[in-house]
Amino acid sequence: xxxxxAVQVAIQDLGVSVTRVVTTGxxxxxxxxxxxxxxIFMDIGLxxxxxxxxxxxxxxxxxxxxxxxxxxxxxxxxVDEALRLGFVGYLTKDTPVARFVNAIRxxxxxxxxxxxRLSPVRRRSGAEREVALMASQLTPREREVxxxxxxxxxxxxxxxxxxxxxxxxxxxxxxxxTKLQVHSRLxxxxxxxxxxxxxxxxxxxxx
Numbered sequence: 107x108x109x110x111x112a113v114q115v116a117i118q119d120l121g122v123s124v125t126r127v128v129t130t131g132x133x134x135x136x137x138x139x140x141x142x143x144x145x146i147f148m149d150i151g152l153x154x155x156x157x158x159x160x161x162x163x164x165x166x167x168x169x170x171x172x173x174x175x176x177x178x179x180x181x182x183x184x185v186d187e188a189l190r191l192g193f194v195g196y197l198t199k200d201t202p203v204a205r206f207v208n209a210i211r212x213x214x215x216x217x218x219x220x221x222x223r224l225s226p227v228r229r230r231s232g233a234e235r236e237v238a239l240m241a242s243q244l245t246p247r248e249r250e251v252x253x254x255x256x257x258x259x260x261x262x263x264x265x266x267x268x269x270x271x272x273x274x275x276x277x278x279x280x281x282x283x284t285k286l287q288v289h290s291r292l293x294x295x296x297x298x299x300x301x302x303x304x305x306x307x308x309x310x311x312x313x
Contacts, residue, residue, distance in 0.1 A: 113147070113206055122207055129153070131160030138164045138171065145172045145210045148193070150184055158187055165192045172213040189296045195219025216258035216292075218299055237301045243285045249304070251278045256295045256304045 110127045118124055125141040128134050131152045138146060146164065150157040161173045175188040175196035188196050195218045197209060209219045244252065247268075254264040265275045279291060288294050298304040 110149075113203055117203075117206055117210070122210060131155040131157065131163075134160050135163055135167075138168055142168060143171070145174065145213050147174050147176050147197075147206070149176045150188075151178060158184065158191060158193075161188070161193055162191045174209060174213060174219050186300060189218075189300050192292075192296075194292070212258075216260070218256070218295060220299065237303075240286055241301070241303045244282065244303075248278050248282050248285070251275060252282055252294060252298050253304050255279070255282075255291050256298055 110129075114124045114127050125143050126137050128137050129152070131154050134146070134148065134152075134157075137143075146161070148157040148161045148164075152160060157175065161175065164171055165173060169192075172194045173192070175184070175193050176199060177184055177196060178199050185196050194213050195209070197206070197219065201209075212219050250268060251264055254267060259267065261272050261275045261279070265272045268275070279294075282294050283289065283291075286294055286297050288297055295304075
């Protein structure tokens, strides 16, 4: 609780509104229903249920919410699970408090919030061949579009960057979703990062 309150004070001091700090999964779900915040920091180690479970329930009810996992330990299995469930990233509790504001802004801009030192690695499992097969179906242009999706670009920005029409971008995005067997641009970006198809862009603050 002291950690959450410290983050709350620091975020408010930097001009970001905080609706409420809660301590259980049920309270988090209720608060999301009440306040519908843009970004939610979800502690994975809650006393009543896993924060991953609570976050999934919130996303089922409010798919537009940006949920970022908080962890005390650098647990890659939890990281992969959070991304699979639709979280937009994760932070460890040793992250400098000021960087939480950067995380909020990155999430709102459509970026995945992934600390460089904990970027997901590809799992060496039977599914690896299937992932490689799906990735191999992407054309060079589709890979360029997918890279822009990971960087948080919307359709107009991608079209401008690549010098092609917005309709062509939409066609490429639909093809990417079909080939990667996902249902949204965020899922495609998350899938690409998790399986090493596209590198995670390094945050400007760490350049």
